[in-house]
Amino acid sequence: MKKKFRKLISRTEFYIALVFLALCLLIQLRSGQFFTPNNIVDILSALVVPGIFAVGAFMVIISGGFDVSFPALASLTSFVTTKVLLDAGWQGGVWLPFLIALVLGALLGAFNGLFIGYFELPAMIVTLGSSSFFKGLMQGALNSKQLAVIPVGMRSFGTSALFVAKNVESGLTSRMPTTFLVLAGVLLVTWFLLNRTMFGRGIYAIGGNPVSAHRAGFNVRRTRFLLLVYVGMISALAGLCRVCMMQQMHPTNMLGMEMNVIAGVVLGGTAIIGGAGTLFGCMLGTGLIVLVENSMILIGIPTVWKDAFVGALIVIGTGISAFQVNRARRAGLRNVRKGAAL
Amino acid sequence: MSEYLLKAVDISKAFVGVQALDAVSLDIRPGEIHCLAGENGCGKSTLIKIISGVYQQDAGYIEFNGKRFTRITPLEAIAMGIQVIYQDFSIFPNLTVMENLAFNTELAAGRRLVNKRRMRTVAEEALSKINFDIELDRLVGSLSVAEKQMVAICRALMFDAKLIIMDEPTTALTRKEVRALFEIILKLKEQGIAILFVSHKLNEVFEISERFTIFRSGKHIVSGNTSELDDRKFSYYMTGREFDAEPFRPRYEGGECVLEVENLAIEGAFEDVSFRLCRGEILGITGLLDSGRSELALALFGLRRSTGGRILVKGKEIAMGSPRDAIEAGIGYVPEDRLSEGLFLPRSIADNIVISEIDRLTGALSVLDFRRYRQEVEDWVRALSIATPDPENACSTLSGGNQQRVVLAKWLACKPDVLVLNGPTVGVDIGSKHDIHRILQRLANEGMAVIIISDDLPEVLQNCSHLLIMKDGRIVARPDPGSTDENTVLSHML
Amino acid sequence: MKKTLALLLSLLLMFSCVAALADGYEIVVVPKDESNPWFVRMKTGVDEYAAAHPEDTIYQKGTPEIDATLQYQLVMDLVAQEVDAICVVPVDLASIEPALKAAMDAGIVVIAHEGAALENVDYDIEAFNNELYGAFIMDNLAAAMGEEGLYTTMVADLTNGSHNEWADGGVKRAGEPYPGMTLLADEPRVESHDNGDIAYNVAKELFKKYPDLKGVMGTSSFDAPGIARAIEELGLSGKVFTAGTGMPGDNAALLKSGAVQYLTLWDPALAGQAMVALAQKVLNGEAVAAPLDLGVEGYGALEFKAGSDTVLEGQGWITITAENVDSFGF
Numbered sequence A: 001m002k003k004k005f006r007k008l009i010s011r012t013e014f015y016i017a018l019v020f021l022a023l024c025l026l027i028q029l030r031s032g033q034f035f036t037p038n039n040i041v042d043i044l045s046a047l048v049v050p051g052i053f054a055v056g057a058f059m060v061i062i063s064g065g066f067d068v069s070f071p072a073l074a075s076l077t078s079f080v081t082t083k084v085l086l087d088a089g090w091q092g093g094v095w096l097p098f099l100i101a102l103v104l105g106a107l108l109g110a111f112n113g114l115f116i117g118y119f120e121l122p123a124m125i126v127t128l129g130s131s132s133f134f135k136g137l138m139q140g141a142l143n144s145k146q147l148a149v150i151p152v153g154m155r156s157f158g159t160s161a162l163f164v165a166k167n168v169e170s171g172l173t174s175r176m177p178t179t180f181l182v183l184a185g186v187l188l189v190t191w192f193l194l195n196r197t198m199f200g201r202g203i204y205a206i207g208g209n210p211v212s213a214h215r216a217g218f219n220v221r222r223t224r225f226l227l228l229v230y231v232g233m234i235s236a237l238a239g240l241c242r243v244c245m246m247q248q249m250h251p252t253n254m255l256g257m258e259m260n261v262i263a264g265v266v267l268g269g270t271a272i273i274g275g276a277g278t279l280f281g282c283m284l285g286t287g288l289i290v291l292v293e294n295s296m297i298l299i300g301i302p303t304v305w306k307d308a309f310v311g312a313l314i315v316i317g318t319g320i321s322a323f324q325v326n327r328a329r330r331a332g333l334r335n336v337r338k339g340a341a342l
Numbered sequence B: 001m002s003e004y005l006l007k008a009v010d011i012s013k014a015f016v017g018v019q020a021l022d023a024v025s026l027d028i029r030p031g032e033i034h035c036l037a038g039e040n041g042c043g044k045s046t047l048i049k050i051i052s053g054v055y056q057q058d059a060g061y062i063e064f065n066g067k068r069f070t071r072i073t074p075l076e077a078i079a080m081g082i083q084v085i086y087q088d089f090s091i092f093p094n095l096t097v098m099e100n101l102a103f104n105t106e107l108a109a110g111r112r113l114v115n116k117r118r119m120r121t122v123a124e125e126a127l128s129k130i131n132f133d134i135e136l137d138r139l140v141g142s143l144s145v146a147e148k149q150m151v152a153i154c155r156a157l158m159f160d161a162k163l164i165i166m167d168e169p170t171t172a173l174t175r176k177e178v179r180a181l182f183e184i185i186l187k188l189k190e191q192g193i194a195i196l197f198v199s200h201k202l203n204e205v206f207e208i209s210e211r212f213t214i215f216r217s218g219k220h221i222v223s224g225n226t227s228e229l230d231d232r233k234f235s236y237y238m239t240g241r242e243f244d245a246e247p248f249r250p251r252y253e254g255g256e257c258v259l260e261v262e263n264l265a266i267e268g269a270f271e272d273v274s275f276r277l278c279r280g281e282i283l284g285i286t287g288l289l290d291s292g293r294s295e296l297a298l299a300l301f302g303l304r305r306s307t308g309g310r311i312l313v314k315g316k317e318i319a320m321g322s323p324r325d326a327i328e329a330g331i332g333y334v335p336e337d338r339l340s341e342g343l344f345l346p347r348s349i350a351d352n353i354v355i356s357e358i359d360r361l362t363g364a365l366s367v368l369d370f371r372r373y374r375q376e377v378e379d380w381v382r383a384l385s386i387a388t389p390d391p392e393n394a395c396s397t398l399s400g401g402n403q404q405r406v407v408l409a410k411w412l413a414c415k416p417d418v419l420v421l422n423g424p425t426v427g428v429d430i431g432s433k434h435d436i437h438r439i440l441q442r443l444a445n446e447g448m449a450v451i452i453i454s455d456d457l458p459e460v461l462q463n464c465s466h467l468l469i470m471k472d473g474r475i476v477a478r479p480d481p482g483s484t485d486e487n488t489v490l491s492h493m494l
Numbered sequence C: 001m002k003k004t005l006a007l008l009l010s011l012l013l014m015f016s017c018v019a020a021l022a023d024g025y026e027i028v029v030v031p032k033d034e035s036n037p038w039f040v041r042m043k044t045g046v047d048e049y050a051a052a053h054p055e056d057t058i059y060q061k062g063t064p065e066i067d068a069t070l071q072y073q074l075v076m077d078l079v080a081q082e083v084d085a086i087c088v089v090p091v092d093l094a095s096i097e098p099a100l101k102a103a104m105d106a107g108i109v110v111i112a113h114e115g116a117a118l119e120n121v122d123y124d125i126e127a128f129n130n131e132l133y134g135a136f137i138m139d140n141l142a143a144a145m146g147e148e149g150l151y152t153t154m155v156a157d158l159t160n161g162s163h164n165e166w167a168d169g170g171v172k173r174a175g176e177p178y179p180g181m182t183l184l185a186d187e188p189r190v191e192s193h194d195n196g197d198i199a200y201n202v203a204k205e206l207f208k209k210y211p212d213l214k215g216v217m218g219t220s221s222f223d224a225p226g227i228a229r230a231i232e233e234l235g236l237s238g239k240v241f242t243a244g245t246g247m248p249g250d251n252a253a254l255l256k257s258g259a260v261q262y263l264t265l266w267d268p269a270l271a272g273q274a275m276v277a278l279a280q281k282v283l284n285g286e287a288v289a290a291p292l293d294l295g296v297e298g299y300g301a302l303e304f305k306a307g308s309d310t311v312l313e314g315q316g317w318i319t320i321t322a323e324n325v326d327s328f329g330f
Helices: A002-009 A012-031 A037-062 A070-088 A095-118 A123-141 A152-159 A180-196 A198-208 A210-216 A220-246 A258-267 A279-293 A303-341 B044-051 B074-080 B097-108 B116-128 B145-157 B175-190 B202-208 B231-239 B293-300 B323-329 B338-342 B349-361 B370-383 B400-412 B430-445 B457-463 B486-493 C002-021 C037-052 C068-080 C093-105 C130-145 C161-175 C196-209 C223-233 C248-257 C268-283
Strands: A161-166 A173-177 B006-015 B018-028 B033-037 B059-064 B067-069 B082-085 B163-167 B194-199 B211-216 B219-225 B257-266 B270-278 B282-287 B308-313 B316-318 B331-334 B418-422 B449-453 B466-471 B474-477 C026-030 C057-060 C085-088 C109-113 C123-126 C148-155 C180-183 C189-191 C213-217 C241-245 C262-266 C311-313 C317-320
Touching (some): A012 A303, A037 A161, A037 A180, A037 A220, A070 A095, A070 A220, A095 A123, A180 A220, A198 A210, A258 A279, B006 B044, B033 B044, B074 B082, B145 B175, B175 B202, B202 B231, B211 B231, B270 B293, B282 B293, B282 B486, B349 B370, B349 B400, B418 B430, C026 C268, C068 C085, C068 C093, C093 C109, C109 C268, C130 C148, C130 C213, C196 C213, C223 C241
Parallel strands (some): B033 B194, B082 B163, B282 B449, B331 B418, C085 C109, C109 C123, C241 C262
Antiparallel strands (some): A161 A173, B006 B018, B006 B059, B059 B067, B257 B270
16 A cells, blocks of 8 residues: 555656646636536536647657647648538538548658658657648648638537536536547547557557667567557547637647647656656646646736746646656666676 | 587678678587677677577578578577577666566567456566566666566576577676676576677686687687686687786886875765875775775765865865866866766767867967867877777767777876776776776876776786775775785775 | 620720820729739729729739739839839738839839838828727627626737737727726736637636626637637627627628627728729829828728828728628628
């Protein structure tokens, strides 16, 4: 029991959970509105898109790299999907948009994967480049503009609700969007992949030591390639969910989200050098960022201080996480040196 | 069953014009402990990689269990029972012991899904082969080096290994751990597993192996029974040179006292350390890891602040607050871990040599004087015979011994009065080690005062004019290196 | 049939040539480009104006895409053709200046729109004064709120120049004719970062924290639509209101659903007409003095911008409602 507790408090997730809880209490204290059904639904609804993005970013960081192209990838795929279906006058269900987005996401992901997996270039460099490339393709070649109207299937999917939460006191209602199921599905599939398949363990192994992974018999190149394809697919899902929920396609609306998403992932205890981190921590960190971003007014932080507050949280949070990782590494190094000296 | 488990015959291999192996042969009997020795770059690793299927030889063949191969694939090598334990152990520090042990078998069986129960069984079975007791759920990164090595050995045993190749297995182990490793090797031998032990450390070759093979510059030099080998022969085979192990005799006349240490102490590390050092002398300081010897070295160079006592250089007390103070007072320091503390590996050899004296090479307006810079670099490369085609190459291209010479050159370029060396020949091969010793003796005879901090007893006994033995943070003995022996020194240390 | 058409066309051509060669002026409107719906709408206004003023040759000519270099080329071509007046909506102020200087040197009248900082122009017309536009938004919000209740303002960023001037104008307006309207003291100004999703989430928070809040004034074109989405979802339609800038095409659905009653904007068709009318005035040697009446709706009493004698500001704002939203074509 004691040992379990010690193990618990040595984990970054534990501290993030504490901060999370403290923040919830603070919001409740300041506004009396946190623990109301509609507010919790609001936060969960705001978590959908960053949450799906975070899963992808998380997986790439686990494998020992950084993907910064997912907002551009999501924008491009959802723009093309919406535009093509509008032009074709698609009146059917939402399955076709999702199918198209998944295929496009896989293709663009394969583009990243080709360079990262088979040409063994650093993920950060490749995705910085592909991010510009995707943006350029969208804004230049495809001459993207805001699409104010989206196909009817996407529209009704975006406004449909699993349930409507009502705050009895204020009478305010919030929809739990059906898109939340997409996040849940992505989490489920990803958890299974990461923990129950050799492909997923291979991602962790590569993040720990790519040379050892190769020697152990993992197909390092193919694993990296498939990883990027998968990340492309779930990023495209996130983009489409955003369009459905917003009821319109805005080409630049998602750009720039990568920084806070990655910050959330790192905040959740994912090691920046790769190999270590849990899906639970990743969601916790992302949730914390979403919570903070959407509670500034409830807490009563003046708008001028909002950015400073979010920034400080990210610096402190990721600082703790990075410190933990460093401490572990230093401990390892000490062992080696101790050995070398005698 | 043939007499030999493995026969590598007339293997040659060239890399872009460099002949790494030139018709070398190696044979290993079943259940034999065989030591493959040679200096860095002699072709040991290349041969291992050919045997394990990573490289393909240009000529020659391999016979394993009587079966002849002209080329082996990695999978064939594993299937036949050849396992390599690399120097870095090829482990995943971020994963559990269980996964580290089970991955290879799971992947070899072509499994796509993870079955924790099966992996646990596999891992437990692996541990039981050498009765290694460790929690399966611990992260490998939190294990000690020796434990990591055990994990790697257990993993190798899971494939019905008949030959286990260990690449420099003792490099990062303590003496106790080395002993434990040797016991395991003997246990494996009892199970009929042959061990190919790759090393360049003399005492290990003597202690563990039954037979040995020595390579030099890609050529097979000699094979034989270890019992027929002695110190001198070993050094000769390794380097092709004869070494006269003559103890150091100070020749510098009338050396003034340059360094005085009085009652120096760092709380919790050492206390009451006093000694005097004159020009032309080499002072050896030895002791176990926790004896305080390393902390003393750091204190002499201002890397750690002393909490008591004083340091006088040429009669003047120095407040040793930082390495800058030490350098200004004329003290140079060659660190224990040259890779992390002493060198900028990716930078050029030339830059590394002149880094500490860069201020002296700049002319007006702090612009580097390139002519003087070149001259300086050339002088040092020649003086210390650093083996490089071009000093502009990155330092990481050098072997350990040559890197150590660069560190030396870097400090000598500052012309210090006192040079402190912490473990000057750790990880350096015999030839270079000998050269470094000669350089140090020459420096002393030219009037420098040298301090060697080392637990390599032959090294301090042979090269020092005075010797301090530390234990538990105190100086326990000051024997005369000329009239004492290893066992006496060891008994003071323990 | 074909022959008749050809005859008709040539007649028309001859007529227009004669008209141009006669005493009429040639006035050209140069938009940022010719495909953007905003400038298609401007062309509609210019063509309408041309039909009503056959004495001059008036037309709009744009480049196929938004490109500062192409626009420069086009203006230089017009200078070479010795047109009488150029009315320009510049893509990039710095790169168009040399072309405009060449035009001025050649004696061509230069009128600009959305180019208050240009130097080589006779006049620049802005649709409105920022403060007054803010007041106009406030009028709309007050109308929706029944002229009473707690309200706050939203801008893209606290550092954004015009948005904050609009918001300041709105707040100032609320103080005068609407004594029942109170600015929310705890959160007088919030940010949307020009992002509809952020506007939506911020609005949700505001309504949760301040149950008495009855209205939000938006400035960026993403504000009011985002706030309207929040109002709709929270079940506050009819109890809470928003008003602000918005493009008709993007917001038709929201207006028709009643989530938002009024959006405000200026009409590019009218701005185009105002430019041409001013060019005619200058060419005819009429005095240009404030208040200036151009005979165009919203540009009946132009005033010089404070401290400037080239920048004229109108009252060219319009209200978009469910009824007229489909009539703009952009």
